[in-house]
Amino acid sequence: MFQYYFLLGVRSLRRNPALTALMVLTLAIGVAASIATLAILHVMSGDPMPSKSDRLFVPLVDNGPVEGYTPGDRTNQQLSYKDAYNFLNSKQGERRVALYGVAAAVESPKKDIGMFTARGMAPTGDFFAMFDTPFLYGQGWSPADDASGADVVVLSRALSEKLYGNTNPVGQRLTMMGFQYQIVGVLDTWDVVPRFHRAVGRNSAFADEDEYYVPFASAIRHETEHNGNMSCTANTDPGFQARLASECTWIQFWFETRSAGDRVELQSWLDSYASEQRKLGRLMRNAPNKLYNLMEWLDYLKVVGNDSRLSTWLAFGFLVLCLVNTIGLLLAKFSVRAPEVGIRRALGASRKEIFQQFLVESAVIGLVGGVLGLLLAFGALALIALQSKELTIVAHMDWLMLLLTFAMSVTAAILAGLLPTWRACQVTPALQLKSQ
Amino acid sequence: MLRMQNLSKVYRTHMIETHALRGFAIEVKQGEFVTVTGPSGSGKTSFLNIAGLLEDFTDGEYVLDGINVKGMDDNARSRLRNEKLGFIFQGFNLIPDLSLFDNVDVPLRYRGFNRAERKERIEDALAKVGLASRMNHFPAELSGGQQQRVAIARALAGSPKLLLADEPTGNLDTQMARGVMELLEEINAQGTTIIMVTHDPELAVRAQRNVHIIDGQVSDLARKTPSLYDTNAGANAHVA
Numbered sequence: 001m002f003q004y005y006f007l008l009g010v011r012s013l014r015r016n017p018a019l020t021a022l023m024v025l026t027l028a029i030g031v032a033a034s035i036a037t038l039a040i041l042h043v044m045s046g047d048p049m050p051s052k053s054d055r056l057f058v059p060l061v062d063n064g065p066v067e068g069y070t071p072g073d074r075t076n077q078q079l080s081y082k083d084a085y086n087f088l089n090s091k092q093g094e095r096r097v098a099l100y101g102v103a104a105a106v107e108s109p110k111k112d113i114g115m116f117t118a119r120g121m122a123p124t125g126d127f128f129a130m131f132d133t134p135f136l137y138g139q140g141w142s143p144a145d146d147a148s149g150a151d152v153v154v155l156s157r158a159l160s161e162k163l164y165g166n167t168n169p170v171g172q173r174l175t176m177m178g179f180q181y182q183i184v185g186v187l188d189t190w191d192v193v194p195r196f197h198r199a200v201g202r203n204s205a206f207a208d209e210d211e212y213y214v215p216f217a218s219a220i221r222h223e224t225e226h227n228g229n230m231s232c233t234a235n236t237d238p239g240f241q242a243r244l245a246s247e248c249t250w251i252q253f254w255f256e257t258r259s260a261g262d263r264v265e266l267q268s269w270l271d272s273y274a275s276e277q278r279k280l281g282r283l284m285r286n287a288p289n290k291l292y293n294l295m296e297w298l299d300y301l302k303v304v305g306n307d308s309r310l311s312t313w314l315a316f317g318f319l320v321l322c323l324v325n326t327i328g329l330l331l332a333k334f335s336v337r338a339p340e341v342g343i344r345r346a347l348g349a350s351r352k353e354i355f356q357q358f359l360v361e362s363a364v365i366g367l368v369g370g371v372l373g374l375l376l377a378f379g380a381l382a383l384i385a386l387q388s389k390e391l392t393i394v395a396h397m398d399w400l401m402l403l404l405t406f407a408m409s410v411t412a413a414i415l416a417g418l419l420p421t422w423r424a425c426q427v428t429p430a431l432q433l434k435s436q
Numbered sequence: 437m438l439r440m441q442n443l444s445k446v447y448r449t450h451m452i453e454t455h456a457l458r459g460f461a462i463e464v465k466q467g468e469f470v471t472v473t474g475p476s477g478s479g480k481t482s483f484l485n486i487a488g489l490l491e492d493f494t495d496g497e498y499v500l501d502g503i504n505v506k507g508m509d510d511n512a513r514s515r516l517r518n519e520k521l522g523f524i525f526q527g528f529n530l531i532p533d534l535s536l537f538d539n540v541d542v543p544l545r546y547r548g549f550n551r552a553e554r555k556e557r558i559e560d561a562l563a564k565v566g567l568a569s570r571m572n573h574f575p576a577e578l579s580g581g582q583q584q585r586v587a588i589a590r591a592l593a594g595s596p597k598l599l600l601a602d603e604p605t606g607n608l609d610t611q612m613a614r615g616v617m618e619l620l621e622e623i624n625a626q627g628t629t630i631i632m633v634t635h636d637p638e639l640a641v642r643a644q645r646n647v648h649i650i651d652g653q654v655s656d657l658a659r660k661t662p663s664l665y666d667t668n669a670g671a672n673a674h675v676a
Contacts, residue, residue: 004545015533343529346490347543347590348518350511430485 005357009364016333020365023329027369027416030322031409032376037308037315039381039401044206045304048192049131053294054260056130059087061274062287063247064233069285076231076249077200077301081220082282084251088124092269093255093262095130098216099123099198100251101228106212107175108163118159118176119227120212121198122219128154128185130256131197136160138170138185141215149217153181159211160186179222181214194303196294200229200252205303226250247282260293267291319412326416330365334358334420338427345429358421359414366413370406377405437598437629438464438487443496445482445652456482457652460496464631466597469624471640472633474649480633481602483649487631488521488600489513501597518546522591522628526603528583530575530590536562537571540590547594561589565619581612588619592628599623601632605639617642 013020047053061083062075079087084098099121106118127133128140137160141152153174160169173180194205214224223240232248243250257266270289277283292300341354349357381396445457457479464470474480485491486498489505498505501520505513522543523529530539540561544554562568565585567578575583584604591599601620605613617639624630632643640646648655 001545011533339529340531343531344542344546345514346488346517346523346529348514348546348594350514352511353514353546428491430481430488430490 001353001356002360005360006364008357009361012361013364013368019329019333023326023333023365024369024372026322026325026329027366027409027413028372028376030319031369031373031405031412032380034312034315034319034408035373035377035397035401035405036380036384037312038404039377039397040384041304041308041312042398042401043193043396044308045298046193047295048194048196049294051132052256055257055262056294057093057255057257057263057266058292058297059253059255059266059270060290060292061270061277061283062285062289063249063283064285066284069287071287073287075287075290078229078231078249079251079253080247080249081244081251082247083277084253086273087253087255090269090273092266093257095126095254095256097124097127097130097197097254097256098251099127099253100216100219100226101198101210102214102219102224103227104176104212104224105178106159106163109172109174110163113162118211119208120214121210122214122216122224124216126256127197127213130254131192133190134188136186136188137168138183140213141184146215146217149215149221151179151181151218152184152215154185154187154213155183156187156209156211157189158209176212176214177222177224187213194298196298196303197254198252199298199301199303205298205301220244255291263291263293319408323412323416326365326413327419330362330417330420331423334424337424341424341427342429345427351425354425354427355421358424359417362413362417362421363410365417366410367406369413370409373409374402374405437466437468437501438462438631439497439499440487441497443486443498444494445479445486445491446494455652457486457493459653462647462654464598464629467624467627467629468645469621469630469643470632471643471646472631472649473635473637473640473646478649479652480649482652484600484602484631484633487598488523489517514546518543518594520597522594522596522599524584524587524591524599524601524604526606528575528580528587528607530583530586532575535572535574536567536578536586536589539575539586540571540593543590543594557593557595558589561593562586564592565589579612580608581615584608584612584616585619588616588623592623597629599628599630601630603634604632605634605636613639 049056059079060075060077061079063080063083064076079098088096088098090096102120102122104118104120105115107115125141125143125146128135136157138154140154141150144150145152153176155163155169163169163174164172168186169183170185172183174183175181190209195207195209196205198210199205228250230248230250232246234247236242236246236248255266257263267289270291274283274289278286298304344354344357378397440460440462443457443460444455447454447456460479460483462483472480472483482491486493487500489500500516503516505516508516531542534542537558540558541554544557549557558571559568562571565588567582567585567589570578570582575586578586599620604620605616608616620630620632621642632639634640
């Protein structure tokens with residue numbers, strides 16, 4: 001019978017084209033608005049690395065001055081070089097990564113491009129394994145390269161193609177910041193969203209991919225300027241070496257543990273580290289030492305702003321409005337069908353069968369609304385993406401969202417159809433047939 | 437085929453009670469062609485609605501083809517209606533946006549026949565009423581008489597035992613009415629029991645038996661208007 005009802009539903013779309021079009025449009029607009037905002041929220045708040053997000057931890061210790069400190073104040077979001085250095089050598093967890101943002105003048109081997117500035121990152125070698133970065137050519141650098149601060153570089157796919165076209169550049173030398181770097185690997189497109197591994201700093205969670213990666217130790221050795229957020233609470237002597245010795249925080253750090261449960265062990269190590277440092281006269285605020293796993297970290301940084309959530313709620317409010325409208329339109333559409341209900345009842349349809357028929361008909365409207373809603377949602381996302389480059393990366397749909405659009409539209413239509421359908425079932429066949 | 441005993445139907449509003457039928461009793465045998473007459477408001481339509489399981493009755497007993505229908509739920513009544521009964525209405529009551537084929541298909545869908553059987557039955561039924569060649573037309577493309585024929589085909593397609601007709605010729609001109617009437621007689625001759633409500637005395641006398649309803653009760657009309665029944669007065673013996 002479902003097939004029969006479905007056919008009747010499709011046929012019924014043509015019965016009153018204006019009313020049908022109005023209903024489909026109302027539903028589609030409501031669904032499109034909700035889906036577009038939900039798609040953005042979904043991408044922004046999704047778990048970017050479900051396989052190990054509960055095993056990746058950001059450690060924070062508060063190295064600010066005691067003066068002017070009230071317990072409970074927010075800690076810095078990064079580490080000083082001292083702490084990062086100690087953490088790297090701590091042998092805690094399975095992997096440890098310290099990183100900071102850099103920018104380099106790149107001398108292109110192609111004459112027609114000339115010199116340009118590229119945005120990069122200086123992580124330690126565990127970075128590639130910790131974050132499962134996809135390699136197109138070659139690989140990351142070795143622990144020996146880390147130890148010696150070797151001048152090696154991993155390029156992003158985009159930068160590699162810009163400099164070398166589609167050829168494998170591994171083994172070539174590239175001049176950056178006046179030094180010669182040997183290319184050891186090229187990453188494939190790595191479109192993880194949000195860019196949690198380097199989320200500190202305004203909008204950096206949704207920024208473009210980094211263009212190259214050089215060893216942390218190499219960047220420190222060359223005194224490569226830091227490109228990103230830095231927080232200093234005391235006067236610091238000028239110069240790179242002074243910064244390394246200072247309490248300025250500018251380095252982001254990650255621990256990877258073997259299991260989520262190892263967090264307890266890591267926390268107690270962190271606490272004992274802090275008390276050791278206090279004996280040396282550091283970390284005098286005695287603030288709680290924090291560990292954030294990946295999702296807690298994104299939450300702590302408020303990567304998904306409250307306004308994103310609010311706009312999603314608003315969009316759903318709008319959908320409810322559209323639903324109420326659709327209910328009204330369906331009531332009108334179904335009420336003129338009373339004679340048909342009477343006839344069908346007389347010919348042997350039970351109330352239940354009439355109920356099913358009209359509900360399927362509502363669902364058909366929802367399905368058409370879903371198709372149109374999807375088109376509108378794509379349009380809306382394209383428009384949003386046009387507004388700012390940062391939104392381009394989050395304004396896209398995945399299969400889940402696509403499916404959700406249809407599910408939502410059909411569910412919405414069925415919900416809207418419940419009351420009108422129930423009303424249609426109440427038709428007393430005898431009365432209808434007499435009045436004809 | 438159909439037996440009602442001491443049946444009553446009361447419509448209640450918060451102010452008044454209206455007795456549409458009271459102490460109503462009738463028996464119709466298999467294969468009969470019974471016409472029902474009576475003034476407006478006498479309860480003819482209530483009787484037909486109750487007989488057709490479209491309306492519930494207040495009290496009494498109603499046995500349809502050996503099945504006591506009292507207290508049946510909506511599903512069971514709908515099923516029974518679908519299997520045993522065919523309806524023909526004054527206003528034809530075809531579904532305007534379905535083709536003739538699909539209109540006749542409606543009761544067969546609810547019966548649950550497979551596609552092949554439905555197709556065969558629809559084609560047979562439409563052939564029986566002489567409209568086989570127009571099965572892809574829509575009701576609006578037909579004359580009133582043709583529409584009523586489609587309605588008859590729809591009523592017949594499920595091979596009902598009892599055909600209930602409410603003024604089937606009321607909206608038709610004399611010539612078309614005659615055609616429809618002849619068709620009904622033919623159907624009756626093939627074994628289908630027919631109960632037909634009509635205002636038309638001429639049609640009433642054509643049936644084997646006429647039942648007159650006044651004030652919600654079957655009245656023995658033989659004495660009051662004998663002129664109508666002199667042709668087959670003997671048939672009144674069936675009225676209980």
